[in-house]
Amino acid sequence: MLTASLGLHAVAAGSVALAPDTWPWALGAIALNHAGLTAASLWPRSRLLGPNLTRLPAAAVERRGGAVQIAYFGLLPAFHGRGLGGALLEHALRRGFELGARVWVHTCSLDGPYALANYTARGMVPFHVAR
Secondary structure, eight states, X not given: OHHHHHHHHHHHHHHHHHOGGGHHHHHHHHHHHHHHHHHHHHSTTOOTTSOOOOSOOHHHHHTTOOEEEEOOOOOOGGGTTSSHHHHHHHHHHHHXXXXXXXXXXXXXXXXXXXXXXXXXXXXXXXXXXOO
8 A cells, every 4th residue: 555655756746746736636636545544553453564463573572672652642631630631541551561561651741630640540650850
């Protein structure tokens, strides 16, 4: 799928170079292509963009160097206080541990008022606090 995407980009660029008035069609084709790539990347268990990682490579497990980082995690305010954050975090942590990895959650003072309590309730401990 990625090779076809690169080919489409090349054809679109060539089309616009040879006939500049075709730019709306080329832009539309590229936009549709990007929408398709996005859908394929978000589809659970999709293999259209390559195999999904279901476990860490053996070398990473042996050196215990594997890590899963959750950089952005949160809920819209309308969903706070319903227990959804805890369930979502537990699922993310479980998947990280299934990969045999250390799991990190990055947080900051801009996170919701329940964020830190959610992390510590699931056994996480602060590693570094910047002031």
